[in-house]
Amino acid sequence: MIKERVKRVLKVQQVSKWYEGNRGVHKLDFEMQRGEIVGFLGPNGAGKTTTMRMITGYLQPNEGVITIDGIPIQEQGRQARSKIGYLPETPPLYGDMSVRSYLKFVASIRDVPAREQKLRISEMISRLGLNGREKQLVRSFSKGYKQRLGLAGAIIHNPDLLVLDEPTSGLDPNQILEIRQLIQEIGENHTVLLSTHILPEVDALCNRVLIIHEGELVLDGRPEELGGSMEDGFKVKVEIKGSREQVLNVLRGWGKVEVELLTSGLSQANTKQTATEEDLTGCLLTGASSEDFREELFYVLSGAKLPILELKKESLSLENIFQQLTTRESKAGQADQVNVVEQVQHSTENEISAGVAEDSQEAASGNNKAGQDKGTGGERP
Numbered sequence: 001m002i003k004e005r006v007k008r009v010l011k012v013q014q015v016s017k018w019y020e021g022n023r024g025v026h027k028l029d030f031e032m033q034r035g036e037i038v039g040f041l042g043p044n045g046a047g048k049t050t051t052m053r054m055i056t057g058y059l060q061p062n063e064g065v066i067t068i069d070g071i072p073i074q075e076q077g078r079q080a081r082s083k084i085g086y087l088p089e090t091p092p093l094y095g096d097m098s099v100r101s102y103l104k105f106v107a108s109i110r111d112v113p114a115r116e117q118k119l120r121i122s123e124m125i126s127r128l129g130l131n132g133r134e135k136q137l138v139r140s141f142s143k144g145y146k147q148r149l150g151l152a153g154a155i156i157h158n159p160d161l162l163v164l165d166e167p168t169s170g171l172d173p174n175q176i177l178e179i180r181q182l183i184q185e186i187g188e189n190h191t192v193l194l195s196t197h198i199l200p201e202v203d204a205l206c207n208r209v210l211i212i213h214e215g216e217l218v219l220d221g222r223p224e225e226l227g228g229s230m231e232d233g234f235k236v237k238v239e240i241k242g243s244r245e246q247v248l249n250v251l252r253g254w255g256k257v258e259v260e261l262l263t264s265g266l267s268q269a270n271t272k273q274t275a276t277e278e279d280l281t282g283c284l285l286t287g288a289s290s291e292d293f294r295e296e297l298f299y300v301l302s303g304a305k306l307p308i309l310e311l312k313k314e315s316l317s318l319e320n321i322f323q324q325l326t327t328r329e330s331k332a333g334q335a336d337q338v339n340v341v342e343q344v345q346h347s348t349e350n351e352i353s354a355g356v357a358e359d360s361q362e363a364a365s366g367n368n369k370a371g372q373d374k375g376t377g378g379e380r381p
Helices: 002-007 048-055 077-081 099-109 114-127 143-155 173-187 199-205 223-230 244-254 294-303 318-326 334-347 357-365 368-374
Strands: 008-019 022-033 037-041 063-068 084-087 161-165 191-195 208-213 216-221 235-241 257-262 280-287 308-314
Touching: 008 048, 008 191, 022 048, 022 063, 022 191, 022 208, 022 216, 037 048, 037 173, 037 199, 048 161, 048 191, 063 077, 084 143, 099 114, 099 143, 114 143, 143 161, 143 173, 173 191, 173 199, 191 199, 199 318, 208 318, 216 318, 235 294, 244 257, 244 280, 244 294, 294 308
Parallel strands: 037 191, 037 208, 084 161, 161 191
Antiparallel strands: 008 022, 008 063, 208 216, 235 280, 235 308, 257 280
């Protein structure tokens, strides 16, 4: 039991939030372990932003408990938030600050000890690829470099949990690859909750996926396991050398799979046929259960002298799974709830980065220029 407590970074337990009687999220229940990169998915209005704001301490849930490293954020907010780093979709940067001055400001409001700040700032500059830009004004940065600086600010206090909201939104393909690589590196030492609409990003980065729909958690699992868990039976596509009649007779005689003939082979890159229709038969085979039948299939076909030329396991893609789970008919009364949630989200979009005023007011007032420009204190959740 002690070992499990040490490993657990985030626990969301039966958490609900509603706005003026309309439900935002309902009885969310999940945990995150140290070292996980977890994709947090859902359509617009599903409750993702509300959930992240409760996790980061900006919103209070109406029901349930959220703990960071065992610390309840509702009761010990300042201590719990010190364990969290947060990067919103648009990083809260100050355009007329240099990289080094911005990181020094963030380190101060994040309570990084003064004796450690210089070393920590240099480490962030090196780690996030900002070398040679220490004195450059933030306003001159591309969006990709602003994301790098935002990430540096989010982890400068070495948080246990890093919450990222659409970190690659609006970036070009090269910048996306760079930020993804940085997130992977950061994930080696931090637990990462990644909210994104880019599903291939989840496949590339995450070792676990959460999908929320209409305020409820509808899926929690590892990407490689999700397809099989939602399908009725084990499926393969196979291309066999032999006539359709021969292949159908053998497979139906075997009796362990449903057979669907395919009009084209598995590889559709070459449209030119290399053999006659009688020579090749493409099939989609579905087993009665999730049991892998490929080895037995090989022996059945080879025994009938029907060579397998190509075989591919079929499973639902993350896109298919997401669509299945989030396009069902909305529950009665939920349309109004979505509108209310979106209004609340839009009205406070930038405020979450400021965090609770009591945490950053003193530090922000000590930086007059930053205070005049933004009226908010850094990137705190």
